[in-house]
Amino acid sequence: MVKFLRSSKDVKTVLVEKTDRLYRNFKDYVLLEDFALEMHLVKEGEVISKNSKSHTKFIHGIKVLMAKNYIDNLSEETKKGMQAKAEQGLWPSNAPFGYKNVDKRIEPDGEEAPIVRQLFQWYGTGNYSLNQVHALYKKTYPLNPIARSYIERILKNPVYYGDFLWAGRLYKGLHLPLVSKRQWDTVQEVFKKANKPKITKRNFPFTGMLTCAFCGCAITASIKKGRYIYYHCTGSRGPCQRPFTRQEVLEEKFGEVIKGIVIPDSVVGWLVKALQEGQKGKVAHQEAILRKVRAECESINPKIDALLEDRLQGKIPEDLCYQKINQLRSRQASLKEQIELYEKTEQNTNLDKASRLIELANKAYYLYLRQDAHKKATLLKIVQWNSTWDGVSVCPTYRKPFDVIAQSVKSGDWLPSQDSNLEPSG
Numbered sequence: 001m002v003k004f005l006r007s008s009k010d011v012k013t014v015l016v017e018k019t020d021r022l023y024r025n026f027k028d029y030v031l032l033e034d035f036a037l038e039m040h041l042v043k044e045g046e047v048i049s050k051n052s053k054s055h056t057k058f059i060h061g062i063k064v065l066m067a068k069n070y071i072d073n074l075s076e077e078t079k080k081g082m083q084a085k086a087e088q089g090l091w092p093s094n095a096p097f098g099y100k101n102v103d104k105r106i107e108p109d110g111e112e113a114p115i116v117r118q119l120f121q122w123y124g125t126g127n128y129s130l131n132q133v134h135a136l137y138k139k140t141y142p143l144n145p146i147a148r149s150y151i152e153r154i155l156k157n158p159v160y161y162g163d164f165l166w167a168g169r170l171y172k173g174l175h176l177p178l179v180s181k182r183q184w185d186t187v188q189e190v191f192k193k194a195n196k197p198k199i200t201k202r203n204f205p206f207t208g209m210l211t212c213a214f215c216g217c218a219i220t221a222s223i224k225k226g227r228y229i230y231y232h233c234t235g236s237r238g239p240c241q242r243p244f245t246r247q248e249v250l251e252e253k254f255g256e257v258i259k260g261i262v263i264p265d266s267v268v269g270w271l272v273k274a275l276q277e278g279q280k281g282k283v284a285h286q287e288a289i290l291r292k293v294r295a296e297c298e299s300i301n302p303k304i305d306a307l308l309e310d311r312l313q314g315k316i317p318e319d320l321c322y323q324k325i326n327q328l329r330s331r332q333a334s335l336k337e338q339i340e341l342y343e344k345t346e347q348n349t350n351l352d353k354a355s356r357l358i359e360l361a362n363k364a365y366y367l368y369l370r371q372d373a374h375k376k377a378t379l380l381k382i383v384q385w386n387s388t389w390d391g392v393s394v395c396p397t398y399r400k401p402f403d404v405i406a407q408s409v410k411s412g413d414w415l416p417s418q419d420s421n422l423e424p425s426g
């Protein structure tokens with residue numbers, strides 16, 4: 001669809017059954033917004049466009065967060081499933097570079113596996129720096145560009161000798177290794193030698209989050225008088241006003257960024273209610289499907305009995321009978337799997353998550369003030385991805401859906417117009 005939209009600039013409207021049919025992941029949401037389309041979510045009775053009211057956009061943003069694939073990635077259920085897979089020695093997720101997903105396993109990919117081996121071979125000689133390996137790679141495989149940092153990650157990934165890291169633990173894999181453990185160890189040795197100990201710098205929490213408002217350079221940090229952390233422009237594009245700012249001041253200024261997404265108490269209840277309304281239809285729909293699947297599943301055993309009866313009475317040949325039974329059994333297994341899946345994904349979990357997100361946004365500033373600088377930076381990285389700093393104030397670029405919250409906070413435009421059915425009661 002995206003391809004079609006790119007080539008058909010005159011298309012301005014898209015009809016979609018409902019939110020979770022539109023986005024396979026969060027990236028799609030961001031991508032589609034760039035097209036400035038009018039999206040009609042038919043079953044939800046909602047139209048989303050650039051001109052939508054901010055509360056509509058916000059609810060939409062939350063629905064996207066709740067949409068199946070995105071939430072699946074976050075949900076504990078999935079994590080548990082992946083954990084179980086990892087314990088069986090099966091790579092739990094999308095195949096890493098060099099492998100492809102085949103059924104529940106990963107297998108060496110015909111094109112990528114030789115590349116991985118080549119990378120290990122190059123770097124393992126110890127004759128090349130990572131930069132040089134990257135250059136060799138670009139020369140050898142000009143059609144498949146990858147970043148230097150990506151090569152580094154490949155070379156440090158134990159998956160290629162047969163183990164794999166999952167959720168902080170190393171598991172013994174069942175997949176085919178691409179390199180030997182010895183070769184992998186050699187490469188790690190080369191890394192150790194290459195990374196001669198640097199002058200130990202303190203870890204500055206707010207670097208990489210700010211650009212200078214005057215010249216667009218990154219804001220970096222240094223230690224003054226041995227104990228104060230100062231942030232300032234790198235000035236790498238020539239002379240700059242280069243404001244120097246103490247970390248404590250920056251922490252306070254960043255607080256304003258967090259304040260910008262605090263959903264007021266008066267709105268929290270209303271938002272949660274609006275989300276619950278939206279969820280009702282979905283639950284009913286899923287329950288209808290579940291009933292259908294259950295009915296079909298239950299109808300299979302009598303069918304098998306009937307076949308065996310026919311077989312006994314000599315009405316059908318033996319091989320045909322068992323062939324049919326096998327078909328029915330495998331259909332039954334797949335139906336059972338579906339039922340299990342439905343039962344696992346409790347609808348309310350998603351709703352809880354959305355409610356928690358709203359509550360988090362409601363308490364964000366309170367939480368922010370109580371955290372140390374590193375945790376503050378973590379929270380900030382969740383809600384914004386780049387901000388500018390002019391020495392006086394931080395001007396944030398919020399991530400989705402916090403951008404919409406920020407807009408609403410600024411304009412006070414939370415409540416829907418009179419004609420909407422999402423009006424809070426009382």
Ligand SMILES: [Zn+2]
Pocket residue numbers: 212213214215216217233234235240241242
């Ligand atoms: Zn500057």
